Amino acid sequence: MKQIILFDGACNVCDKSVQFILSNDPKANFAFASQQSTIGKELMAQYSVRDVNSLILLDGLTYYTKSTAVLMICRKLKFPWNLASFFQLIPTSIRDSMYEVIAKNRYRFGRKETCMLLTPDERKRFLD
Template identity: 35%
Template sequence: MAVHAQRHSYRDDASVPRFDDGRPIVVFDGVCVLCSGSMHFIQQHDTRDAFRFVLAQSALGQALFRHYGLPAENFDTVLVLDDGVLHTKLDAFAAVMRRLPGAWRVLSAARFIPSLIADLMYDLVAKNRYRWFGKREACLMPTAALRARFLPDGWKTAPAS
């Protein structure tokens, strides 16, 4: 089931570090090959430099997952924050596609798939993503150019608690 929350609700949560939310933000699992590959796809096709990225394993990523009541150790969804609105699962994919230029926008039609079917499809891939696509031993270490697309400290993993 997709998570729904009030717009900008994280701003009132003292446990969420303050961050610049003036552009859409993608919070993704940095050890998942599919997830980090998707982030690279967005970066490559985002010719307007609209998106910013955050590792789910970073302090900010962890805080956002907890804020929305999602497990902060098993990232079974990507989070997309666009104008303070949370998008998860296939809705997150559609939100990203809506912002990419050109023909990619047509894929935003995924938002019209009934949520029961969309969630089942997304959950199937999420549950099997490590087995099907692989898992890195450590989080993605972005190049300097890619790191510029991350929110400050959004690419550094949080210390183990």
């Protein structure tokens, strides 16, 4: 079963992150859905996700947010990005405080007005 990444579909930083994951996940470990989409909202309700100011990684019956989600994603990316998972040795409170600074300021990098163009293979990885 693929892990699912829920992202803010209006955020340029999130868009670039999804593009980065797509290009560094040759095994296609992840599927994607915008938090604003119908399926994104349904999944967030199903998992009882309350922290929506974060990238969310759904994994089986659990979910991860903030820096833990990012580092869990990095584990599955190709070398050298998978080495970033070692940052899990840093206490979560410190990692999350750094994540929150970026999350609070993410719209300073702009908002998305249009969807990114995907190849047919990439399109298959997005949930409708």
